[in-house]
Amino acid sequence: MYSLVRILPWARLLREQVPAFGLAFVIAEVFYKFHSFTLETLAFLATWGVIDALIQAARHLAGAHNSAIGARRS
Numbered sequence: 001m002y003s004l005v006r007i008l009p010w011a012r013l014l015r016e017q018v019p020a021f022g023l024a025f026v027i028a029e030v031f032y033k034f035h036s037f038t039l040e041t042l043a044f045l046a047t048w049g050v051i052d053a054l055i056q057a058a059r060h061l062a063g064a065h066n067s068a069i070g071a072r073r074s
Contacts, residue, residue, distance in 0.1 A: 016055055024048035 005013065028044040 016059075017052065020048055020051040020055055024051050 004017070008017070024044055024047040027047050028040060032040045032043045034040050034043070
């Protein structure tokens with residue numbers, strides 16, 4: 001976690017990780033009732049990872065789409 005905060009610029013953390021963290025937190029609070037702190041924490045972290053992966057994939061696809069549009073205009 002320290003490395004994540006140290007390596008990524010603040011703007012990127014706010015743009016990508018805060019929404020992923022917030023959505024994962026809400027999902028965990030609402031749906032995860034394992035009666036075990038450890039299991040709920042692991043499920044939360046896994047959810048955060050999946051949401052982050054989806055955000056990264058969407059950014060990659062949007063970047064590829066924008067590049068394709070720019071290439072057609074040239």
